[in-house]
Amino acid sequence: MTREDELIAGRYRLERQVGRGAMGVVWRARDERLNRTVALKQLLPDTSPDDAAQFRSIVRAMREARVAARLKHPHAVTVYDVAEQDGTPFLVMEFLPSRPLTQLLDDGPLPAGRVAELGAQIASALAAAHEDGILHRDVTPNNVLITEDGTAKIADFGLSHATGEGTMTGGGLVVGTPAFLSPEVADGEEPGYPSDVFSLGSTLYTALEGAPPFGSDGNQIALLKRVARGEITVPRNTGPLADVLSRLLRRDPRERPTMAEAERMLAAVADGRPAILSGTKRLPAPPRRSRLPFAIAGGLAVAGVVLAGILLFDGDPPAESVASPPVAEKTTAPVEKPVCEARYEVTNRWPGGSEIRVSVRNAQATRLTGWEVSWTLPPGTRIANLWNGSLVQDGDRVRVSELDWNAVLPAGGTTTFGFIATVEGEGGDTPVAACRSS
Known part of the structure; x- marks a missing residue:
């Protein structure tokens, strides 16, 4: 059992436990080689009694963590190192005095401008990750950290997949937090860049509305079915973010903007400007011809009978x-x-x-x-x-x-x-x- 003052990988001295979640325990630790404070996430591997399955889980966690360590971005938690001790993987990250967005929301929903500001920051990090071929797979309010100066940082790239965390359904294992999954992932498809876009939309919806777009049903199977059908609760708070969220939360992944486009739209709302995607316009501006990199093939059907x-x-x-x-x-x-x-x-x-x-x-x-x-x-x-x-x-x-x-x-x-x-x-x-x- 890991305890305070234990030395991990001959280098990292555990000081105190600062957090715990589904994927692991987070420690404040001291890097004795570089004499700096770090955060050490002790990943919880697959709980299967099968030794081979546990070994595969550890290898997968180490591989995914090394991929995440490639990303260097001001709005992503920096991964310094990956260590292993007694068969348990540890992720070594920058230590940030911060709290997750979920705790910030305990005081109630946030104003649209603030949500757009935080969303633009997170989208910028996710866009850089996508450019480097890195998927997050579990964008949720719990993985968005708000620092003491109000800056947002995204953590835990790919780790829900790496550690085998997920929800069992009739069709197998669904990876990620059910309330924030995209419909296609909830339906059993492999996650992709559009899945991260949808999960970002769900996270921002939660910050604006105070609850996830699909609710928070304790019955995870029922919740997954609702997600797969795209049964989003109609938002109560209309305003400048309504247009952007409607695009991020489209059921068809081909209709969602890229993460870079999402960043531009969110930044526009945060700055008080119209959130206009390439090829769109607002009346009464004169019509103009332009191009989009993809064709919109459908829409997000969430509210009653289609007229x-x-x-x-x-x-x-x-x-x-x-x-x-x-x-x-x-x-x-x-x-x-x-x-x-x-x-x-x-x-x-x-x-x-x-x-x-x-x-x-x-x-x-x-x-x-x-x-x-x-x-x-x-x-x-x-x-x-x-x-x-x-x-x-x-x-x-x-x-x-x-x-x-x-x-x-x-x-x-x-x-x-x-x-x-x-x-x-x-x-x-x-x-x-x-x-x-x-």
């Missing part, structure tokens, strides 16, 4: 059909197949606003060029943060056309665009969107 309206047509009728033939010779004109189809969906709703996704489909057998979707805004509705389209508005009539990268749709091909709709009052019925080829 949709579809109207199909293929442009103006041919000139010959304007004049009606004599009644005696009147015939029924054949119904032509529509050129394109549009579907307007409310994918997330909160007091005073909603997230909208509009799908565009090429309904013809040849490629479609120059599509345009139009609809009439309900009373009291305004559009903000359009993505994946170019917008023109004339009063309450809205027209959205393609960008360069999605201007041409193959036969049967689809694309989507979306925006945030803010509503005053009831907002009226869901609009009916019409698609045409220009």
Whole structure:
């Protein structure tokens, strides 16, 4: 049993225990070789009685810790060394007088500006990690440390995976803290960079709302199922962070921003600027054409039944059909197949606003060029943060056309665009969107 004043790896003298969590015990220690104070995390390996399994867990922990030690960033806890004694791995880190974000939240949720500031700091460290090929896998409020001067630092890169921590489901072991997992990881898929983005969104949601987006059900299996279905609790606190969180928490990982983009959006909110992702704009700024590095293919469906309206047509009728033939010779004109189809969906709703996704489909057998979707805004509705389209508005009539990268749709091909709709009052019925080829 590890105790105070014990010498670890012939170098690190344990002084006192300063923390304990699911992955291990944290000690304040003295590096006798360099004469400096360090934090020593005694990792708890797999509790399996199988010696081979325990050995694999130790090797995995050492490997993951060495990978984490590559990262040097002002908003990431620095890993100095990895040590081992009596079969137990120890992670040697910088010692930070700090407390986890979970303790900070004991006094209640944080203001949106402060959440954005902390989020931008953590996102900057995670973006650097992703650039270096390092996944965190367990971004939670407990792994965000707040120093005495109010700076945020992220700790424990990859260690939940390394030490075998996870939740057993019918499909096997799910690694990470269930309430902060992304839907795809909760569903049994391997974590990736978008999973870290979602977990950051969940952490910031918790800081803003005071509770995780999926709740904190003691039944971990039920909680995992809710996470896998993307059943997020509609946030009560609307404001400048609502747009950013709606993007970070999208169910489809392909629709989330990169961590570097998340950092830029959060920094903008912290500075009081619009959180505009590349290729988006806010009204009444004039429309401009731009590019995104990825296509948005869906939306975050979390609030009730999806409301949709579809109207199909293929442009103006041919000139010959304007004049009606004599009644005696009147015939029924054949119904032509529509050129394109549009579907307007409310994918997330909160007091005073909603997230909208509009799908565009090429309904013809040849490629479609120059599509345009139009609809009439309900009373009291305004559009903000359009993505994946170019917008023109004339009063309450809205027209959205393609960008360069999605201007041409193959036969049967689809694309989507979306925006945030803010509503005053009831907002009226869901609009009916019409698609045409220009």
